[in-house]
Amino acid sequence: MHTEYDPDDNFARAFHPDADLDEDAALEAVAWQFLLLVNPGDEDAALLQFGAARDALAEGGDPVAVLRDAIDWKAGFHIQDDDATGLIEVMDELAARFNLRIDWGVEDAFDDEFLAEAEVPALINIAFDRLREHHYTLWTWETGEDTHAGWIALQRDDEAVPAVAGALGFHVRPGAG
Template sequence: MRASPCEATAMTAPDNESDYEDDGFDFTGDENEELSQEALIWQLLLLINPGDEETALQQFSRYREAREGEQDEDFGEIDTLQDVIDWTSGFHVDWKDTESFVDSIAEMAARWNLQVDWGVEDPTDDEFLDGTDVPELMARAHDRLREYGYTLWNRSTGGDSYAGWITLRRDDENMQAVAVGLGIDVRPGSDAY
């Protein structure tokens, strides 16, 4: 029987196929490294979809399908993951694209009936967006979401873009442990890369 999302995110990263019982996924063979990566991806999806295990399952299925059909060896796990979570459970924006950042955070926060107070009446106003940058907006969103018990994370993209997701504040340690296991550099949105 599957654990509830709250129970599942409180667990440490699973390390064997018994942690997937009744999820409908068939893990066979001696693929321990791949299995552990998939187990960590599953834990990450549970963390970034708090209270929404159905979305996590859909994203995990799409992730596995994409990895099976992936021909480009340079296209890594994090790129595949980003594709399946974008605009639902994660964001990935160009370094100067303040408008897309505000829109993506608003879209994600709406999943929990939250609105981020950007400090202006209209956060889509061109004057406001032109007078700020993504790191400043990320810090502001991080602070506002913390008030409601959530943490905005950003991950290193290795380039001139910003990416991340939102988790429950109480899952901060689990998020860091899963990120380390996946080799993803993350830190709170208050401290952009």
């Protein structure tokens, strides 16, 4: 019988070591919970994204890459470090799902002068602050690349998001961190 105890490994301790656990079903269940979190109040969108991700997950695809692709521009974003225009566009699109508009602090967020000076992490923090005013949290995750990526979830799910996302391999933080 397995007797080692790792207090940091909550998911390994969730099941008896000799249990007949269907790992694919467990991964699908966590992926489904993740999609519900990043599509608050829109189970239909979560279901569509789950359908797009399910086969790739069953074939052993990397959960982070599979889910990133499934939610991109629908419930999440993945942009280059220097793409201020892309970030504003995708955040406006994602906020509109909740009937919200992000105030970027300028009259025209697509003004060339503003965009020339804008930095993606600062814009992420502006979006985070504006979304918090409406009880949403903008989450970002470490991509390991020269990119920024994330999604929006309800503020009341601030404890659930890191737990569920972490189980899938996302290392998340609120805002630009």
